[in-house]
Amino acid sequence: MPTIVSVDDSTVPGEGSSRLLLLVSSDNKHIVVEEDIMSRSRFISKQVEGFEATSQRHAILLPFSSFVLNKVIEYCSHYRGYYLLEDDPDAAPPGRSPVREWDQEFLDVDRNMLLRIIKAAHYLEIKSLVGSCARAIADMIRGKTTEEMREILGVENDFTPEEEHSPSSKCTG
Amino acid sequence: MAARILNLKDDDLLEILENLDYKSLLACQMSCRRLKTLVAESISLQYTIELAACGMVDGPRGSSTLDVTERLRRLRLYDAAWRHLEWTGHTALPHLVDHLPPLMASRGALLFQTGDVDDDESDVDDDEPKDLLQQISSELRGVKERSIFFPVRTGYNVLLDPSQDLLTSAPVSSHPPPLPHRCQLLSLFTGEAHPLSSALDPCADIGERTLIEICGDHILEAIQPNPDLANWDYYVWNWKTGHIVLTTPSTTYNSSMRQHARFLDNNRILVLETGEWHEGKVGCIHVLSIPSTPPGNIPQRPIHAEPSGHAFMLPKFVQEDPGPLTVFLAYGCPHSESNSGYFHSDPDERLLSIRVDNSWYPRASEGPDHVFIDIPLQTFRSYIATHPLSGDSLTVPWDEWRHGARVTRHDSRPWMGHSDLVSTSGMRRINLRRSGEGSTAVLELLDYHPRRVARAIARQRDGSGEVLFHSDKIEGEVYDDLQTALPCLVKQIPLPDKLVQQSDDEWVISGCLCEDGIIFMTMGPISGSIAMAWEYSF
Numbered sequence: 085m086p087t088i089v090s091v092d093d094s095t096v097p098g099e100g101s102s103r104l105l106l107l108v109s110s111d112n113k114h115i116v117v118e119e120d121i122m123s124r125s126r127f128i129s130k131q132v133e134g135f136e137a138t139s140q141r142h143a144i145l146l147p148f149s150s151f152v153l154n155k156v157i158e159y160c161s162h163y164r165g166y167y168l169l170e171d172d173p174d175a176a177p178p179g180r181s182p183v184r185e186w187d188q189e190f191l192d193v194d195r196n197m198l199l200r201i202i203k204a205a206h207y208l209e210i211k212s213l214v215g216s217c218a219r220a221i222a223d224m225i226r227g228k229t230t231e232e233m234r235e236i237l238g239v240e241n242d243f244t245p246e247e248e249h250s251p252s253s254k255c256t257g
Numbered sequence: 258m259a260a261r262i263l264n265l266k267d268d269d270l271l272e273i274l275e276n277l278d279y280k281s282l283l284a285c286q287m288s289c290r291r292l293k294t295l296v297a298e299s300i301s302l303q304y305t306i307e308l309a310a311c312g313m314v315d316g317p318r319g320s321s322t323l324d325v326t327e328r329l330r331r332l333r334l335y336d337a338a339w340r341h342l343e344w345t346g347h348t349a350l351p352h353l354v355d356h357l358p359p360l361m362a363s364r365g366a367l368l369f370q371t372g373d374v375d376d377d378e379s380d381v382d383d384d385e386p387k388d389l390l391q392q393i394s395s396e397l398r399g400v401k402e403r404s405i406f407f408p409v410r411t412g413y414n415v416l417l418d419p420s421q422d423l424l425t426s427a428p429v430s431s432h433p434p435p436l437p438h439r440c441q442l443l444s445l446f447t448g449e450a451h452p453l454s455s456a457l458d459p460c461a462d463i464g465e466r467t468l469i470e471i472c473g474d475h476i477l478e479a480i481q482p483n484p485d486l487a488n489w490d491y492y493v494w495n496w497k498t499g500h501i502v503l504t505t506p507s508t509t510y511n512s513s514m515r516q517h518a519r520f521l522d523n524n525r526i527l528v529l530e531t532g533e534w535h536e537g538k539v540g541c542i543h544v545l546s547i548p549s550t551p552p553g554n555i556p557q558r559p560i561h562a563e564p565s566g567h568a569f570m571l572p573k574f575v576q577e578d579p580g581p582l583t584v585f586l587a588y589g590c591p592h593s594e595s596n597s598g599y600f601h602s603d604p605d606e607r608l609l610s611i612r613v614d615n616s617w618y619p620r621a622s623e624g625p626d627h628v629f630i631d632i633p634l635q636t637f638r639s640y641i642a643t644h645p646l647s648g649d650s651l652t653v654p655w656d657e658w659r660h661g662a663r664v665t666r667h668d669s670r671p672w673m674g675h676s677d678l679v680s681t682s683g684m685r686r687i688n689l690r691r692s693g694e695g696s697t698a699v700l701e702l703l704d705y706h707p708r709r710v711a712r713a714i715a716r717q718r719d720g721s722g723e724v725l726f727h728s729d730k731i732e733g734e735v736y737d738d739l740q741t742a743l744p745c746l747v748k749q750i751p752l753p754d755k756l757v758q759q760s761d762d763e764w765v766i767s768g769c770l771c772e773d774g775i776i777f778m779t780m781g782p783i784s785g786s787i788a789m790a791w792e793y794s795f
Contacts, residue, residue, distance in 0.1 A: 199262060206269050214272055221262070222276030230287040237262040239289045 105132070106143040113150035114143070121160045124171055126209035147207065152200045159190060159213055170212040187216040195224065195236065263291055270295055274302055279309035304329045363417045366392045390415065390424070392445065405445075418471035422446050423496070425476060427468045442496060471496075472520040 103119045105128065122128040128144065135141045146153060191198060202217035225233045234241060262270070274296060277285060282305065286296035296302050304325050369389040390405040405424075415426045424443040443450050469477040478492045 199265065202269055203265065206266060214269060218269065218272035219276050221273045222281075225285065226277055226281045228281070228284065230284045233285055234288045237288065239261075239263060239292070241288070242290050 107153060108143045108145045109150035109153045110147050111149045113153075115150060115153060115157070117157055121157065121164050124160050124163060124168075124210055124212070126173065126211075128208060146204075148200060148204045152197075152204045155193075155197075155201055156204050156208065156210070156213070159187075160210070162186060162190070163212070168212040170215050171210065183219070184216065188220070191216060191220040195221075195238075263289075267295060271299055271302075274299070275305075277305075279306040282306055300329055301325050304332065307332055363415065366390055366417050366421070368415050388415075392421070414468050416468045416471050416476075417445075423471065425468060425471060425496075427478060470520055475520065477520060 104116050105119050105122060107115045107117060107122075109115065119128075119132060123132075131144050191201070193201070198217055198220055202214055202221070205213035205217060225236050228236065233239070265273075270292070274282060274285065274292075282296055282302060286293040296306075307329065367390070369391065387406045392403050392405065415424065417424055422445050424441075424445055426441045426443075441450065467479045469479055471477070474495045475493050476496050478494070
């Protein structure tokens with residue numbers, strides 16, 4: 085059950101008319117962020133709709149650390165007010181997400197962090213961030229051998245020797 | 258605790274895999290059971306793999322009404338049908354007979370020049386001669402048969418891209434200046450000009466230009482800036498972003514040079530032969546590795562900007578180098594007057610195939626008229642790994658890069674001028690050759706894909722295969738690791754009688770292989786009026 089914390093809009097100076105949200109990370113850090121910034125997240129948007137319906141606002145508990153959460157907030161702040169096709173729920177699926185230079189620098193982090201961000205983005209339903217993370221992870225393994233991929237992805241070879249050498253596992257057609 | 262990729266949900270893993278090319282996908286699915294299952298069960302990933310394995314390029318997004326499932330089904334049909342090719346009725350296309358032979362054939366379309374068009378095309382200006390582009394229907398690609406008329410503009414040449422959507426035309430003559438020399442891009446699916454068509458002209462007033470090839474996002478052109486200087490430049494430009502990827506000035510004029518360039522593989526490697534002479538008797542080959550050029554910094558639009566706007570603004574054309582370009586200069590390439598510049602690679606970029614005549618290759622004087630030299634591209638790469646680049650390029654002497662080359666001799670009569678290579682499509686190659694004094698001309702279908710070769714060997718073993726191999730003609734050094742990849746799967750098919758009965762001088766043959774396996778061949782004296790399109794399909 086989420087802890088009920090009342091956020092009084094009038095006591096916190098906000099920018100313009102945007103209201104504030106209280107996000108609580110898994111390491112119990114309380115982070116206040118403008119609602120407008122987080123509207124890119126479908127998950128948060130749905131929560132906010134719930135607030136509107138019940139006229140009750142409470143903190144939103146998130147299952148990842150403040151380190152990751154701050155990173156996501158940084159992303160959302162950067163794209164505040166921008167239209168990104170992938171995040172438009174009414175748009176046709178754009179297929180492969182476009183390369184955005186800022187994202188590439190933003191996601192220039194180690195593999196563990198990248199995996200945490202993509203999980204957080206998935207949880208928060210931020211499609212554009214999931215897409216950018218997926219591209220970044222794909223960039224790490226593109227052109228690598230199977231053995232190198234296992235190393236990078238932290239995957240163990242769970243094939244039996246017979247399976248590994250059988251032609252059917254090498255052929256796709 | 259280390260985050261593990263397998264903790265991700267299937268959706269996210271698929272999102273990652275969607276970004277990979279087919280080779281990485283194949284490697285990835287070997288890494289563990291979960292990834293293997295994911296790749297095997299995803300239709301879109303299977304489509305990615307099989308499309309690339311067939312050497313094909315997909316059309317623009319949204320151009321096909323077929324969903325991925327249906328496209329994959331048809332792709333597999335195509336793949337299976339390739340092994341059972343037969344001539345169809347090979348009748349002439351009915352309403353083309355009155356026209357002159359096609360000026361060219363490209364990707365399932367024929368281009369005719371017509372005198373005056375006096376049919377019911379009311380919206381066509383009666384006085385102007387028209388070019389007719391006859392597009393042949395392709396069920397596989399969802400292409401309808403149709404005729405497209407457009408006004409002739411002093412020697413344009415025209416190409417279609419592999420997806421049979423992008424019609425590209427460029428002027429071939431600069432006389433009389435100053436004509437607006439614009440490269441036109443037209444989408445046949447939408448019937449609209451590509452946005453870049455008006456905004457973009459990499460070489461607006463430079464002069465004579467020749468479209469050579471379209472592959473994927475890239476268009477290869479040769480441009481002659483000044484007829485007096487006769488210097489040809491090559492331009493590869495990305496038609497989606499407008500970037501010029503490459504210009505390679507050549508130092509010596511060679512009239513047939515523009516035929517000596519070809520994309521290998523899915524537009525990542527370009528081979529050029531220049532007329533540059535080295536030590537008096539040999540030419541030089543440029544092998545260029547083109548960086549994949551992502552659109553880069555796509556402008557983001559503020560929210561509420563345009564209601565329709567799903568299309569991103571395309572960046573304005575900039576003539577700049579998008580990134581490092583690796584250039585291998587391979588000196589010592591066999592070169593002779595009759596060398597028609599002939600390059601090919603298999604889809605895994607293993608081979609660079611060069612055709613030369615026997616005046617160069619010493620052992621060829623023992624008999625064969627022409628030899629093929631297949632060189633593993635890996636040879637270049639391993640050479641580069643051990644030698645420092647000077648500037649952006651590396652010069653590789655022939656003695657270094659010939660190592661590992663396979664030499665195939667052909668004991669046949671000379672190949673027919675420049676018409677020997679009918680078409681290539683991905684790893685498939687169609688040659689026309691004559692095997693004897695008279696009329697036994699055959700089409701040779703060559704297939705480089707190791708997987709298919711392996712299947713063919715299996716069929717031969719069980720006695721049911723009608724597949725021939727060139728292996729008995731292979732001579733020279735062969736690398737062990739290439740041995741499995743090298744055999745070309747060859748099927749030989751006699752030409753239709755009508756075609757063979759013509760005397761040698763009267764043959765004009767051109768053609769193309771498009772996605773559902775059609776080759777167009779034209780025949781008759783060049784000055785005559787007979788044109789026939791021969792259909793060769795599944």
